[in-house]
Amino acid sequence: MDNPAGARQTRRVNRTVATFYATVSGNAEALALAAAEGLRATGMDAPVFDLAGFPAARLREFDQALFIVSTWGEGAPPPDAAAFFAAMRNHQGLRLPGLAYAVFALGSRSYANFCGSGRNLDADLAACGARRLLERVDSDTRYKAAFEDWL
Numbered sequence: 001m002d003n004p005a006g007a008r009q010t011r012r013v014n015r016t017v018a019t020f021y022a023t024v025s026g027n028a029e030a031l032a033l034a035a036a037e038g039l040r041a042t043g044m045d046a047p048v049f050d051l052a053g054f055p056a057a058r059l060r061e062f063d064q065a066l067f068i069v070s071t072w073g074e075g076a077p078p079p080d081a082a083a084f085f086a087a088m089r090n091h092q093g094l095r096l097p098g099l100a101y102a103v104f105a106l107g108s109r110s111y112a113n114f115c116g117s118g119r120n121l122d123a124d125l126a127a128c129g130a131r132r133l134l135e136r137v138d139s140d141t142r143y144k145a146a147f148e149d150w151l
Contacts, residue, residue, distance in 0.1 A: 016045040018062045022052070022069040022081035022117065028106055031147055032068045038151060052080035056087035056094060064100050064133070067121055071107040075116020085117060088124040095129050102134040104150050109140045 017039050021032035032048050039046035051069070059065070072078050077085035087094075103125070105118020115138035122136045139146040 015043065016047070016062070017064045017066060019046060019048045019066045019068065020051050020054070021048070021067075022050070022078045022084070024070055024072050024078045027143070028068045028070045028078075031104065031106075031143075032066070034147075035066055035068065035151060050081075051084040052078070054081075054084050056084055056091070059094075059096055059099060059130075063098055065102075067101060067103045067118075067125075069103065069105055069118045069121055071105065071111070071113070071115050071117040074111050075113025075120075077117040077120075085121065088121060088128075091124055091128050096125065097129040097131075099125070099128075099130040100133045101125050101130050102132065102150070103136040104147060105136060105138045106143060107138065107140065114138060114140075 019032045019036045019039070021028040023029045029050070036046035036048045051067075069081075070078055076082075103118050103122045105115035105122075107115035107118070118136060118138060122132075126132065134150065137146055137150045
């Protein structure tokens with residue numbers, strides 16, 4: 001439609017930020033729930049999804065997403081979310097140009113591939129055309145202050 005002279009253009013504001021987590025010990029889930037609670041307190045819609053069993057292609061449904069993921073052992077994703085991470089790694093045909101995202105990675109510095117699953121996910125999302133809202137944060141077992149700064 002034509003815009004009459006002087007009429008204001010309205011811009012669609014997306015009020016939804018999806019939060020995804022992959023966890024072994026439950027820490028990533030607890031942080032995801034805390035992030036969603038904080039978003040809701042500001043009036044945002046904030047659904048939370050476990051990446052275990054989540055189809056990577058469904059990421060196309062979202063405009064904004066937070067990913068809070070732990071690393072299992074030497075850089076592997078949590079076992080129950082391995083299918084999601086494998087789909088992201090083999091992302092042929094998965095294009096996500098409409099997705100803005102941020103990754104908070106949990107791991108242990110005692111492993112050589114510290115926060116490997118979070119680093120891989122960040123790279124895979126970017127390879128699919130998604131754009132970073134924030135730089136990835138890699139956090140060790142003392143993650144609370146880093147998480148609060150990240151949000």
